[in-house]
Amino acid sequence: xxxxxxxxxxxxxxxxxxxxxxxxxxxxxxxxxxxxxxKCSKDLAEExxxxxxxxxxxxxxxxxxxxxxxxxxxxxxxxxxxxxxxLIGSTDPLQAEPGTxxxxxxxxxGRNIVHGSDSPDNGxxxxxxxxxxxxLVHWTPAQAAWLRE
Ligand code: GTP
Ligand code: MG
Numbered sequence: 001x002x003x004x005x006x007x008x009x010x011x012x013x014x015x016x017x018x019x020x021x022x023x024x025x026x027x028x029x030x031x032x033x034x035x036x037x038x039k040c041s042k043d044l045a046e047e048x049x050x051x052x053x054x055x056x057x058x059x060x061x062x063x064x065x066x067x068x069x070x071x072x073x074x075x076x077x078x079x080x081x082x083x084x085x086x087l088i089g090s091t092d093p094l095q096a097e098p099g100t101x102x103x104x105x106x107x108x109x110g111r112n113i114v115h116g117s118d119s120p121d122n123g124x125x126x127x128x129x130x131x132x133x134x135x136l137v138h139w140t141p142a143q144a145a146w147l148r149e
Pocket of ligand 1: 052057060061090091109110111112114115116117118
């Protein structure tokens with residue numbers, strides 16, 4: 001079963017969108033396995049976005065992600081990585097389709113309110129980066145039989 005790392009970025013927290021964003025994934029039918037409010041260090045932000053090191057916007061990106069609390073989430077489910085990316089929408093919120101989180105709630109790439117892992121391997125890597133094993137909960141939702149045959 002796939003796992004993805006979803007994070008409400010500092011702008012999403014400051015704008016009071018945490019509940020709205022969690023609700024999108026809950027309603028879809030994925031399983032929450034980790035959740036915390038967290039102020040991340042520069043080192044962690046740089047490790048998380050290491051593939052973007054060298055991009056002109058990298059320093060601004062690190063300032064943005066470390067500028068306030070973020071909400072870290074681990075979600076589990078068949079196909080959750082790709083589906084979460086669809087729910088989130090395009091990187092540039094002006095290009096993101098209405099109905100997606102960024103398409104409905106944001107206007108600029110540098111303030112796009114939420115992160116989602118881009119592959120199952122990165123989902124595992126990022127959950128390992130942001131959570132301790134003891135913070136992850138393995139449980140069976142009561143509605144499981146009503147979500148999948
Ligand atoms: P994440 O889910 O946050 O990883 O976004 P993404 O996968 O849609 O985009 P990508 O991984 O390519 O970039 C990571 C983040 O860097 C984006 O979500 C933006 O916050 C930021 N970013 C990407 N491109 C730009 C840019 O051209 N300008 C600025 N200011 N920020 C950018
Ligand atoms: Mg990305």
